[in-house]
Amino acid sequence: MTTTTETTKENRYLIYRVGTELYGSPLLEVREVVEYQSPKYMPNMEPYFSGVINIRGSIVGVIDLRKKFSAPSDVSRYTALLVCESSTGAIAAIVDQVEKVVPIDESVIEKKPPVISRVESDYLLGVANVGNQLITLVHLRPALMEMKLIQVKAA
Amino acid sequence: MSMDPELLQCFIEESADLLTQWEAICLELEKAPSSDKWDALFRVAHNIKGTSRSVGLDDVGAFVHRVEDGITLAKQNKIVPDSGYYRALFAAQKELIDWVTAAQANPQVPFAPSDFEHHFRALLGQSTPEPTAVNEKTDVALLTPTETVATPVLESVQNSPQHVPNEIKPVGNSAFSEPLPSGLVGKTAPAPASTATPTATPIPDETIRVSARKLDALIQMVGEISIQQNVAAHRSHTSTSSHQDQAQYLLKKMTRDLYEKALSLRMQTVQPIFQRLDRTIRDISSTLNKQVNVSLDGSEVELDKTVCEKIIEPLTHMVRNSIDHGIESPEIRESSGKSRTGNIQIRAVQDTSSVSLIIEDDGKGLDPKKIRDKALERGLIKENTPLNPSEVFALIFLPGFSTAEKVTDVSGRGVGMDVVMRAIDSLRGEIQIASEVGKGTRFTITLPLSLTLIDAILIGVQGVEYAIPLDSIHEVVDLTSEHRDQSTMIHFNDRVIPRVQLYKYLKTHTKDQMLGHRAKKLLITRANNGMVAFEVDSVGEKQQIVARNLSQNIRETQGISGGTILSNGDPGLIVNIDQIARLYLAQNQSNYQEAA
Structure with missing residues (x-):
């Protein structure tokens, strides 16, 4: 495939790796990428919730996507945090490595891939083949925002 | 009906204020009528009438006009107000405030008071009022339609002796833009850094309307400064220059002052x-x-x-x-x-x-x-x-x-x-x-007094550090070695109170939760008049912390009321120990006494 995709604001995707698999999310859904910092433990939460971190004075919760996707949770110098934000607050996700930002044309996205994905179908955008690599495209912001995080709720 | 939305917004805000005054005056009038109060009520009603007509809300104007007729009668002692009269005054206020509230959300809502004729009759007695021309002067407290709140505030600041001229230049007509700097300048600018509590410029009883969003942004910002200052203080602990200590001390004091000033804007x-x-x-x-x-x-x-x-x-x-x-x-x-x-x-x-x-x-x-x-x-x-x-x-x-x-x-x-x-x-x-x-x-x-600035102590539970507001802790008890193994009760001030392992309410995912675990301190708390002693591993230093809301999806967690940034820059979680104590008591109210 030699056609180059024209880059617009909307079709740029942030590509990142969790375990051995590649994922991509619309760039505009990610507020920032920050260096990994060890989260402070928070009790009564789901196992894939790692705790909270301090991002310039704000307390931000951290979801470990590796645990969520059953990948080993080692920390390397590539480990990074993707921060998403909505009106209800910010949330960060641990990924193993941030790869690149690429434009992906709508037409090359396989909307209903015939594979079982770890991503819930509500948030699954599809699968794209970029440079012979399969990338699972995810609506990261809503996926993080709507994830059940609290294990024991206040009565 | 189409009108300038900004104008309407202005009218709505002003009317809400005026209607609040209306209610206050009516409550006073009913208890002890006086001609001053009738005058005040008349001015309020007249003001609403005038403003509503000026923005084209004739039906509101006409309604208030009829109420005003009744007020005029009472004001001139032509009728003696009875309970029906006051009921009508309150009912009119309610009609208007209900409409104003509805119009805030949707300006298209028509003003349609239903079934008000009997109230009008009550307001008039039996007589028909003569239209009276009252040449009323609106004073500062009851703003004229064209004025914004900001103007009188500015004037009062400028006229005050403490004010430094040229400090405040009116920068716009927005009611929101001036009070912020004026409030801050009036309180902080004349004071050198060493003065702890400069006397505030007395602003006569006026309402300063400040946009809550701007206020929150300011408070957030100042909160961050104080956090940063804490972090800096912590880091410079190793170097021992006395000059640096002094600078640190002053910085800390100023930051604290500034933060309290900012918070007072919310009061x-x-x-x-x-x-x-x-x-x-x-x-x-x-x-x-x-x-x-x-x-x-x-x-x-x-x-x-x-x-x-x-x-x-x-x-x-x-x-x-x-x-x-x-x-x-x-x-x-x-x-x-x-x-x-x-x-x-x-x-x-x-x-x-x-x-x-x-x-x-x-x-x-x-x-x-x-x-x-x-x-x-x-x-x-x-x-x-x-x-x-x-x-x-x-x-x-x-x-x-x-x-x-x-x-x-x-x-x-x-x-x-x-x-x-x-x-x-x-x-x-x-x-x-x-x-x-x-x-x-x-x-x-x-x-x-404040929800955000809290005196707290740090505690350790299962290797995790938490902050607990000092005011929810009654007492800290050291556990001597012979006490450590008795687990369910403790004698405290002639009472037997239950001992509860705090970690049971702050669940972690570590498997070896109980391994070699021995509580060293007890936090005595009082919730609903019932006392509970919580076992914790350690009790650390006292710290002043700035409470932060957690984002919505992690806010409702049991036992956690918010977050903060500790003086070493780490994030910290604030434990709601009262909530846990109440939870414990609710679960055990009926059976903990039996064990005693």
Whole structure:
């Protein structure tokens, strides 16, 4: 495939790796990428919730996507945090490595891939083949925002 | 009807203020009429009429005009206002405020008071009013239609002796833009850094309207400065230059001052709350045919805006209860040797770090026996549960206690005292009850002055560090080695109180949770008048922390009330120990006593 995709604001995707698999999310859904910092433990939460971190004075919760996707949770110098934000607050996700930002044309996205994905179908955008690599495209912001995080709720 | 939305917004805000004044004046007039008050009410009504017509709301204008006719009659002593007259005045205010509230959301809502003719008649007696031309002068307190709030404030600042000329240049007409700098300048600019408490420029009783969003942004920013300062202080601990220490000290002091100034912008007097309670009492007592005399004290006391907003519903609920269940009917009162008119006293008292709101009635009081029986019947306690009087009263706050056995219009519509409790809890407040059968009941609500600046101590539980507000800890007890292994109870001040492992309520995912675990300290807390001793691993230094809300999806976690940044720059979590204590007591109310 030699056609180059024209880059617009909307079709740029942030590509990142969790375990051995590649994922991509619309760039505009990610507020920032920050260096990994060890989260402070928070009790009564789901196992894939790692705790909270301090991002310039704000307390931000951290979801470990590796645990969520059953990948080993080692920390390397590539480990990074993707921060998403909505009106209800910010949330960060641990990924193993941030790869690149690429434009992906709508037409090359396989909307209903015939594979079982770890991503819930509500948030699954599809699968794209970029440079012979399969990338699972995810609506990261809503996926993080709507994830059940609290294990024991206040009565 | 199409009109300039900005103009309409302006009108709505102004009308809301004026209608609040309307209500306040009516409440006073009904108690003790005077010509001053009639004049004031007339000015308010006239103002609303004028403004509404100027923005093209003729139907509102016409309505107010007819009310104004009635006010004119009373003002000129041509009629003697009776209860129907006052009812009509209050009803008119309600019609208008309801419409204003609706128009805020949707400006297209038509103003359509229904069935108001009998009220108009009540306002007029039988006579037809002569149109009176009153050449009223609007004073500063009752803004003229074209003025914004900012202008008088600026003037008053500029006229004050402390003001440095040229400090404030009016930068715009927005009502929101000036009060912020003027408030800050008036308080901080004239003071050198070393002066701890510069006297504030006295601004006569005016309302400064500041956009809450801007205010929050400022507070957030200043909060961050204070955090940064803490971080810097922590890092420079290693270098020992005395100059640096001094600079640090001053910086800390200034930051703290600045932060408190910023917070004070959020402080509001409780006067609007009192006014609303006064109105509620007036309306409910007439519905229930009870005679109630209200006395209000301390309306100048200030509370954080959020506290004011969140406390009004619980308070309204409580005064409803006081009238419905507390104050007896005039006949019963008379037969038991009391005055026919019941008394409700509402007071606000300021303390160094808290404000107490006290609601006291001279009604029939809470009957401990009845409460006990009801709690027993609801399965909240057991037959043999020993409870002291204050613990018995505290039972009314348990969920499931007040399940509306007789639903009245006024109270008992399923909203129990547990809702009141929860609201007060969310404000880090406390509530206490004192009551005597036949004499009356007193509720004392103690609220923190500020929700964000907290004195806290750091504790360790299972290797995790948490912050706990100092005001929720009664005492810290060192566990000597022989005490460490006794697990369920502790003797404290001649009482036996349950010992609870705090980590059980702060669940972690580590598997070796109990391995080699030995608590070294006990935190004695008091919730709902019941005491609980929490076992923790360590108790650390005291720190002043700035509380932060957690984002919505992690906010409702059991036992955690918020987050903060600790002085080493790490994020920290604030433990709501009162909530955990109450949870424990609710789960164990009936059986912990048996184990003793």
